[in-house]
Amino acid sequence: MKVGYKLIAEAYSPQELVRQAVRAEEAGFDFVEISDHFHPWFDSQGHSGFAWSILAAAAAKTERIELATGVTCPFVRYHPAVIAQAAATTALLSEGRFTLGVGAGERLNEHVVGLGWPAVRERHEMFREALEIIKLLWTGGYHSYDGRYITLEDARVFDLPETPPRIAVASGGPVSARIAAEFGDALFVTEPRTDITEAYAAAGGDGPRYAEIPLSWAPDEAEAARSAREQFRFGLTGWKVQAELPNPVNFEAATAFITEDDMRGVFGIGPDPSVHLATAQGFVDAGYDHLALINAGPDPDGFFDFFASEIAEPMRALKPSG
Secondary structure (H helix, E strand, O other), X not given: OEEEEEEOOOXXXXXXXXHHHHHHHHHOOOEEEEOOOOOOOOOOOOOOOOHHHHHHHHHHXXXXXXXXXXXXXOOOOOOHHXXXXXXXXXXXXXXXXXEEEEOOOOXXXXXXXXXXXXXXXXXXXXXXXXXXXXXXXXXXXXXXXXXXOOEEEEEOXXXXXXXXXXXXXXXXXXXXXXXXXXXXXXXXXXXXXXHHHHHHHHOOOOOOEEEEEEEEOOXXXXXXXXXXXXXXXXHHHOHHHHOOOOOHHHHHHHOOOOOHHHHHOOOEEOOOHHHHHHHHHHHHHOOOOEEEEEEOOOOHHHHHHHHHHHHHHHHHOOOOOO
């Protein structure tokens, strides 16, 4: 079992996220992963730095900890050739510690370039083409590609690592789980769903299985619940909502009636280690072995200390029940 830490790009400044990456390495985490957003979920979060610059700075300031995007949409806002180059450079700067986490994106971040937001079936086809282009460019040399949706013309990524980065494909259901098995080296999810792991395995997927574990630590349970609602209530809307709303104001409206008790039903909340371990156990039981801990609580440094002293070893020792 590997345990990672979520760098929440919507809630903290770029400088603070680099500091947190360093602290995560000091606390003993195995990896960090960062959201790649143009907008935050809520205006009140107040941040949304460029993930690739933050990863480069984190690579320079750390030595051991692995780095990942969690996740990047490699089409619409970006062209996949740009992501192929960015990921290759990040892998070089981190000396092989980088994993490219990719997904089919959200309107929140992708509509800003004015190209519209396709229906989900079309997005999955664009996603497939983008992954084909990325992997093609990582083979070296010049390449062109004429897809139904995406075109590549006479392009080459000159600086390539000796071993290409691992690709972890985000999945919200069986269709994208099959894409993960076909084009990726790993699976990435935000829910403890066995139908996703089963579809991934049935399609031949046998790589690491990343999952974001929703936690909110604070010495006071009520403060942890308040902070979880403030920062992460968008997560309770589900992907069909998260992928479609265009701006933070829409998420403010869509989540107005989500309560702190609603957050308690999903997040491990408060100071009790057993609560956090029980939340992680649900993902382990569903077949996930790379646990990226989200801390929606108000005190990152307190959480790092809590992790190192209370839950690091017990969490690494978790095994599927039965």
